[in-house]
Amino acid sequence: MISRILIIITLTMSAAFGFSQSEKSRIRDGNNQYEEGNFQEAEKQYRKALMENPGYLKSTFNLGDAMYKQENYEESANLFNEVVERNASKEEKSASYYNIGNTLMKEEKYEESIEEFKNSLRISPENNNAKYNLEYARKKLKEQQKQQENQDQNQDQDKNEDQDQKNDNNKDNKDKDKQDKKDKQDPKNNEDQNNGDKENEQEKQPQKISKQDAQRMLEALKNDEKKTLQKLQKQKARAIKGKKSDIDW
Structure with a gap:
């Protein structure tokens, strides 16, 4: 439903602004290409119109629409911002804020898009599409924040588990170092242990007798x-x- 609304509102605004002036051929050709879905061709015509008249806001606005349709959201937002910052009408500014909000939503920048929809509504409070998209952006922002919160909790848990494992390893190493140091300080224990090992080895080895002893026996x-x-x-x-x-x- 969102996508259909965005397409209709953008197309309507582009066409309206395109024919509001003296119907220059570049704008008219661009609008025809836009309506047929040939957005790259429409872009070319709008750019040619801007080359002939760089200050023509209708060309800038319609070019922003064409770039939006080609999913070039960054340039699209820049073009709509250009319209807002220049001497545009209230209708053009409200529509530009609205379309900037749409580009930001496509980039999942919901918090920023909310502000743009609010700007559009401040100028045109009756804009139902801006109201709807504003509520939709708020909903998506809550979902995004919840997802980020869950990710942060998982990262904290993994970090704590890694720290616990590191502490256990450090403790084992300290205990081993402590025992090694104790053994070095008390060589008698090592000597007794070595003597005990030798005695055990002697016990395990069978006793041997000489040939003379065997003959006497x-x-x-x-x-x-x-x-x-x-x-x-x-x-x-x-x-x-x-x-x-x-x-x-």
Whole structure:
């Protein structure tokens, strides 16, 4: 609905101003091209008209319309401001303020556009299109401010989380530095720890014996076995002798 209103009001004002003078051919050709939607061709005709008569406000105003249609909002606003600052009629000034407000809305500069619609209404309080666009700009400004507020809150939250993480990292580094410093100041702990590690390593390693020790251990086992065998033989001999004595009796 907004777009349709902007097109109708702008087109009507352009055509009206174009034919209000002596109908110069440049302005007439530009208006015809504008009505057919050939905005670049209309721009060319309006610029030629300004070259012939730089002080002709109707050409400046209509050129501002053509630039608006080509989405060149910055130049469009500059042209309408030129109309306002020069010796324009109340109708031309009110229409220029209104169109400046429209260019600012296209650039999402809602707070500035509100002021321009107010300027238009101060001159022409009956301009319903300016009233409607004023309320629309106020609504969009509230939405924009709310969105900015949410973004600021999210940024603050992210900033706080980053700071908390940084503080945690700093604390961990300080604790580590403190422990390292303590270890350096008390070398006995490091020595005890190193000795303990060496003892543990020695416990884990299997003990080794020499070949001579192994041979002696083997001979000792053989001697023990020999003595045990002799002892058993003596016991067996005594047992046999005892049985024979029983038989002789």
